[in-house]
Amino acid sequence: MTYSDTEWQAMGRARELALLGPRGINPQVGAVVLSPSGDVLAEGWHRGAGNPHAEIEALARLSPAEARGATMVVTLEPCNHTGRTGPCAVALIEAGVARVVYAVTDPAEPSAGGADRLRAHGIDVEGGVRADEVTETLESWLTVVRLGRPFVTVKWAQSLDGRAAADDGSSRWITGSDARADVHRRRAEADAIVVGTGTVLADDPALTARLANGELAPSQPLPVVIGTRPVPRDAALRSHPRGVLESRTHDLRGVLDELRERGVQSVFVEGGPTLASSFIREGLTDRVLAYVAPVLIGGTKTAIGDIGVETMSQARRLALTDVQRLGDDLLLVAEPIPTRPDERTH
Structure with missing residues (x-):
């Protein structure tokens, strides 16, 4: 050169x-x-x-x-x-x-x-x-070209023992303010933020990206809700500056196809264990963000559910690409390790 x-x-x-x-x-x-x-x-x-x-x-x-x-x-x-x-x-x-x-x-x-x-x-x-x-x-655009779909980041917050909530369903807040600020920054960088109807009905999230002072960030992701149940008329999402896109389906590939047609290059999945597990199970995850808090919860509410692994030989192997200290919490950034040439994302 x-x-x-x-x-x-x-x-x-x-x-x-x-x-x-x-x-x-x-x-x-x-x-x-x-x-x-x-x-x-x-x-x-x-x-x-x-x-x-x-x-x-x-x-x-x-x-x-x-x-x-x-x-x-x-x-x-x-x-x-x-x-x-x-x-x-x-x-x-x-x-x-x-x-x-x-x-x-x-x-x-x-x-x-x-x-x-x-x-x-x-x-x-x-x-x-x-x-x-x-x-x-160009990472997200290159993924769109090579895979024919947007670049997908799956995010979750968990306790040190891998729980996303207590057994009564409460989860606010597992992580601290520094970790939550990092999530808002990453929301602002995404084209779309995806949740399931279960998360909307249980938590009534606004899904906005906010600055440290609480004001709306200049760039906002398009909120997308996946599932057959409708978003309530009085849901906080109805006030989102980008509106809300309801995808009345569980066909994740179809949702990504629709988002690509809308010009979406990057998708931030923030919809709880069921939706996160579905994206991982179907091989539609290009990056994982796991925010880990030094707290023990126990119980049954694990951060990830069924991802199609029945034996260790089927385990989804990831490459750890970054580790960050965010206050008392850790952020682990990982990407799937391709097992065949046609599985490479970038």
């Missing part, structure tokens, strides 16, 4: 620009155009479906003379297909850019192949620059 320090720095800036764009069906992409001497000539980012892609927005800020011989630094391989907009690879060829540096190869079948097309027209192309950092930014 050959790239300059200037191109490395420009890719970092392109990643920052990408995050200015909205999350949705299309990826967040940023671009920086460099002159042959390494000066920044223009910047751009994708502003949502139907808008010019990041490369095109950046090129639009240049004169034809400035574009010729320039270097395009972009977080995702330039697309090679015609959708609502034309192929970025063709636009770069026609603009006369001399070099294209990108981070992540486009895995989407209709749009992939831009790098090869650029090389075929004599443009110098370098891929994989700061790929790990940009992949992290």
Whole structure:
């Protein structure tokens, strides 16, 4: 891999620009155009479906003379297909850019192949620059492309002995304020938050993301309720700023398909042991967040129920990717270990 320090720095800036764009069906992409001497000539980012892609927005800020011989630094391989907009690879060829540096190869079948097309027209192309950092930014979108469904995070809070509630059903609060604040931060980062009707009827949750001062966070997840029972008219969810989506089904894959069509890339499952176990049992979990409090409860209300494991050889193996101390509590972050190539999520 050959790239300059200037191109490395420009890719970092392109990643920052990408995050200015909205999350949705299309990826967040940023671009920086460099002159042959390494000066920044223009910047751009994708502003949502139907808008010019990041490369095109950046090129639009240049004169034809400035574009010729320039270097395009972009977080995702330039697309090679015609959708609502034309192929970025063709636009770069026609603009006369001399070099294209990108981070992540486009895995989407209709749009992939831009790098090869650029090389075929004599443009110098370098891929994989700061790929790990940009992949992290695109993680949920990449999952949508590769699996055909949103990235699913399953969260629960439990006692040290693995209970989610006391036998009378009470569960507030197992964890402390620091852990709850972390949950609200992660809610704000998700596109949708999913619970079952049992949780709605038992706890009447608001499912909003709130700041430390109690105010609503600027970004709110779409609340989704799965189950055949209706959400009561006076439920707290009815006042959610995003409204509420009721999925009158237990077909989890169908729910995820519907959410994908709505542009949802990331789903935060926060619906109690029954729903959490169902997502795990059906192999629809990409990340687990287990908030563990130093308290013993005992009893029968376990954090996870039947996940289809009858013997140890069927145990769901996870890779522990992070451990955080949150006040008196611990957060364990883990991801399933793929057992076959087609089970890999990212």
